[in-house]
Amino acid sequence: MNKIYFLFFIALMLSSCQSAKDALTLKKKPSGDEFLVEKKNPLVMPPNYGKLPMPEEKKDDENFIDENEIQVIITNDSNVSSKIKKSTEPTSLEKSILEKIQ
Amino acid sequence: MFETFKLNYKKKVLFEIFFVFLIFAIDRVSKSIILHLSKITGEFEMTLTSYLNLSLIWNRGIAFGLFSFETNLYYNLISFLIGAIILLIIIISKKSKGVEKISFLMIIGGALGNLFDRFYYKSVIDFIDFSFQNFHWFIFNVSDIFISLGVIILILLEFKKKNE
Numbered sequence: 001m002n003k004i005y006f007l008f009f010i011a012l013m014l015s016s017c018q019s020a021k022d023a024l025t026l027k028k029k030p031s032g033d034e035f036l037v038e039k040k041n042p043l044v045m046p047p048n049y050g051k052l053p054m055p056e057e058k059k060d061d062e063n064f065i066d067e068n069e070i071q072v073i074i075t076n077d078s079n080v081s082s083k084i085k086k087s088t089e090p091t092s093l094e095k096s097i098l099e100k101i102q
Numbered sequence: 103m104f105e106t107f108k109l110n111y112k113k114k115v116l117f118e119i120f121f122v123f124l125i126f127a128i129d130r131v132s133k134s135i136i137l138h139l140s141k142i143t144g145e146f147e148m149t150l151t152s153y154l155n156l157s158l159i160w161n162r163g164i165a166f167g168l169f170s171f172e173t174n175l176y177y178n179l180i181s182f183l184i185g186a187i188i189l190l191i192i193i194i195s196k197k198s199k200g201v202e203k204i205s206f207l208m209i210i211g212g213a214l215g216n217l218f219d220r221f222y223y224k225s226v227i228d229f230i231d232f233s234f235q236n237f238h239w240f241i242f243n244v245s246d247i248f249i250s251l252g253v254i255i256l257i258l259l260e261f262k263k264k265n266e
Contacts (some may be wrong), residue, residue, distance in 0.1 A: 014213040016226035017240035018161040
């Protein structure tokens with residue numbers, strides 16, 4: 001009989017069941033103070049929202065390829081590439097400005 | 103002769119360790135799944151059938167939520183007492199054999215699963231909730247199933263021995 005008592009003692013000590021009441025009463029939930037919750041104003045449209053200027057379309061710099069570059073790639077024309085080089089050289093007006101800056 | 107006995111003994115011990123570890127692993131996997139599912143809100147409630155629900159609850163005490171102390175001293179004292187009981191069962195199980203041994207191993211595996219929780223999470227994870235209409239049984243875990251099964255088998259064996 002003593003062994004049976006010992007076995008009951010083992011079952012009691014080693015198992016770990018918990019009353020369902022604690023789960024149902026939501027005892028484990030930390031209760032928040034509803035008075036500390038700050039109310040936010042509802043979202044409203046800004047005044048004269050319709051009059052705002054439409055944003056301009058921006059060119060995507062990464063995808064932008066100059067037409068001349070494409071032409072050089074396709075035709076492999078050296079004249080075109082020289083024209084491009086020429087166009088990149090500073091003009092006389094630009095030169096004078098640069099000199100003044102320096 | 104001695105060599106074969108030694109080999110058989112080694113195999114036996116390996117099987118016992120594997121059996122205990124298997125129960126421990128089943129318990130840990132089940133608890134990890136529940137913990138993973140409750141990661142977002144910290145809570146977990148799921149109705150599987152009209153009788154079976156999964157509801158995560160943390161138990162700092164022993165069976166039926168007894169000895170659920172908030173102070174660490176009593177909690178650690180109970181934990182070490184449980185550890186001592188497990189050691190005692192291991193010693194007793196060494197002398198047993200057959201179904202009796204399997205029952206003791208089930209108890210050891212389950213008890214280690216709960217003890218791991220006690221040291222790692224500072225409370226045991228319970229999540230199996232049986233209910234019938236408005237009546238709810240105590241929420242338990244996989245370890246408790248093995249411990250209870252082991253104890254029930256041992257009690258039945260004890261009654262059987264008495265009758266014989």
